[in-house]
Amino acid sequence: MQSLWNDDEARSYAAQGELGLRVYTSRLLGRDPQLVLHGGGNTSVKIREADFFGHEQNLIYIKGSGWDLATIKIEGFAPTRMEPLLRLSAFDVLSDTDMVTQLRAAMTNPHAPTPSIEAILHAVLPATFVDHTHANAIVALTNNPHGAELVQKTFGSRVLVVPYIMPGFELAKAVADLIKEKSLEGVEGLVLMHHGLFTWGSSARESYERMIQLVTEAEQAAPALAAPEAPPIDDWLGLATLRQSVSQVRGVPVLATLDASPAAVGFSNRPDVERLATQGPLTPDHSIRTKRIPAVIGDAIDASVHAYAAEYEAYFLRHAGPDHTQLFPAPNWSVWPGRGIVSFGPTVKEAGIVADIASHTAATIQIAEALGGWQALPEADIFAIEYWELEQAKLRQQTGAKPTLQGKVALVSGAAAGIGLAIGKVLHEQGAAVVALDINPDVVAAFQGPDQLGLVVDLTNQEAVKNAIIETVRRFGGLDILVSNAGIFTAGANIEDLDDSNWSRSLLLNLTSHEQLLKHCIPFLKKGIDATAIFVGSRNVRAPGAGAASYSCAKAGVTQLTRVAALELAPHNVRVNIIHPDAVFDTKLWTPEALQRSAERYGLTVEQYKKRNLMKCEITSRDIGLMVASMAGPAFAKTTGAQIPVDGGNDRTI
Numbered sequence: 001m002q003s004l005w006n007d008d009e010a011r012s013y014a015a016q017g018e019l020g021l022r023v024y025t026s027r028l029l030g031r032d033p034q035l036v037l038h039g040g041g042n043t044s045v046k047i048r049e050a051d052f053f054g055h056e057q058n059l060i061y062i063k064g065s066g067w068d069l070a071t072i073k074i075e076g077f078a079p080t081r082m083e084p085l086l087r088l089s090a091f092d093v094l095s096d097t098d099m100v101t102q103l104r105a106a107m108t109n110p111h112a113p114t115p116s117i118e119a120i121l122h123a124v125l126p127a128t129f130v131d132h133t134h135a136n137a138i139v140a141l142t143n144n145p146h147g148a149e150l151v152q153k154t155f156g157s158r159v160l161v162v163p164y165i166m167p168g169f170e171l172a173k174a175v176a177d178l179i180k181e182k183s184l185e186g187v188e189g190l191v192l193m194h195h196g197l198f199t200w201g202s203s204a205r206e207s208y209e210r211m212i213q214l215v216t217e218a219e220q221a222a223p224a225l226a227a228p229e230a231p232p233i234d235d236w237l238g239l240a241t242l243r244q245s246v247s248q249v250r251g252v253p254v255l256a257t258l259d260a261s262p263a264a265v266g267f268s269n270r271p272d273v274e275r276l277a278t279q280g281p282l283t284p285d286h287s288i289r290t291k292r293i294p295a296v297i298g299d300a301i302d303a304s305v306h307a308y309a310a311e312y313e314a315y316f317l318r319h320a321g322p323d324h325t326q327l328f329p330a331p332n333w334s335v336w337p338g339r340g341i342v343s344f345g346p347t348v349k350e351a352g353i354v355a356d357i358a359s360h361t362a363a364t365i366q367i368a369e370a371l372g373g374w375q376a377l378p379e380a381d382i383f384a385i386e387y388w389e390l391e392q393a394k395l396r397q398q399t400g401a402k403p404t405l406q407g408k409v410a411l412v413s414g415a416a417a418g419i420g421l422a423i424g425k426v427l428h429e430q431g432a433a434v435v436a437l438d439i440n441p442d443v444v445a446a447f448q449g450p451d452q453l454g455l456v457v458d459l460t461n462q463e464a465v466k467n468a469i470i471e472t473v474r475r476f477g478g479l480d481i482l483v484s485n486a487g488i489f490t491a492g493a494n495i496e497d498l499d500d501s502n503w504s505r506s507l508l509l510n511l512t513s514h515e516q517l518l519k520h521c522i523p524f525l526k527k528g529i530d531a532t533a534i535f536v537g538s539r540n541v542r543a544p545g546a547g548a549a550s551y552s553c554a555k556a557g558v559t560q561l562t563r564v565a566a567l568e569l570a571p572h573n574v575r576v577n578i579i580h581p582d583a584v585f586d587t588k589l590w591t592p593e594a595l596q597r598s599a600e601r602y603g604l605t606v607e608q609y610k611k612r613n614l615m616k617c618e619i620t621s622r623d624i625g626l627m628v629a630s631m632a633g634p635a636f637a638k639t640t641g642a643q644i645p646v647d648g649g650n651d652r653t654i
Ligand code: ZN
Pocket: 041, 132, 133, 134, 167, 195, 196, 285
């Protein structure tokens, strides 16, 4: 571990005084995932400053909850009066709810975030700067039957050792008592068993560099470890099955993030993986994201997930008090022998946070095991954190509407422009992770981001189609919504004059490629959540026009394909419907000149031509996207084999 302190960088923060430097070294801690992960850890600085009325007072600026050390700013620190914090530390008992109320009441700025629950502990430590992390090397040392000895051997009298105590008031109280008894002369930090490390100093740099120094020494205490590595076994249908089971048990669709790195697969293959993985987290804090333990997946995937859920419910009953509300019993991550580590979450971001913690957990557990035996906290201590009264209160307050398609995975063909682009964008807006396919490379830039992926695919090449489907499953864990949209307008010609190539090109792209895409998606749709296939047809199917045989016949074929697929897939709970748009002119195909020509052919103005329907309205690509999103959502959950027009009403089809 290296100090990342840089004089030039530090100078730009120093303009804002000690608080500026507090921000700087907090960010340095946040930059290293070996020290803190996703909102873990906290820091503070004690400052004497004048309040609004000009009275000098002692404040502690403490990290606010909801802020991440890696990206914290000055406004992420809560200015809190020292005096009430020190008085609170003299209480014998204090509930967490009362503590948080008093912490907020002690703030000098009511708009600041709520102080970290470790605020009182920071306040009682008699140093200007205090840093706290859950460094992997420290938790490897302390989650161990010989933890206290290992800490003593590594650091001697430079640290005080605190046995595990639940974070919050009780821990602060224990530390206050400890430092009353023991001199802090020559002491640089506190090692909290099964939890992490505190350091302090008179400057931001001193406190930070003591953290780096102590963690480095803890790293050096671990034997050089060659953790096993192995290549993954590909099992895409298994991954979709796992995601489906977890979603069913959780009661909402989730995305699944597969870590098939050699290290993750190596861990999953360890003969002792079940014992190692199912003891508990590195630090209790993690349990809020990861739950206490992952599921270890056996050959029967669905049964493994259900066994996990049954055991979770039993764990809840073993520890729950009368006021506890049970959280969902599905795992947040799983160890899957031969395949790696799979993490779950309703969004890519949430699954990614779990995946980061899981990967550090697997690595650190193996170091602790090599140090003489991985031993996590007893489950009652983890339960106390997972079912913390503050976390339970947050749960009760949760109301916010989540996006309709959150946790769903959609695949849209022909999505570089026009209707397909609009469909992909609306599905994404409504919460789905979207993979967009097109032969036009514009699709890559149009769908970029953690939960969007644009792939260049020739839909007439079956290998390429299969690979795109696998990429979808590899990336997001499964497939729930197929939108088969890709198509070409073939030139208008009467049958007598129709080129063979016009006919065969239309049938190949407008019909056969849809059948092939559906065929290769079906095994995954069967493992989807409220899975559906939606085809894009045309008003032409029910109201054909002269001179469009190649296009209309292909679209009629897709309509029949929809109907047959609806019959075949209903027993598997996969819905299949088709949408018949008409007169969507906001696409690249319709240049102003082409519109003008067509309008003139009917003796209409462009404006009249665009609204040539019963309702006299203009149909946009976005209208089609909105209808497809509805058809993918709960409104259509019990509809299959339907043909839905979006055409403003047409007297030839009504
Ligand atoms: Zn902590």
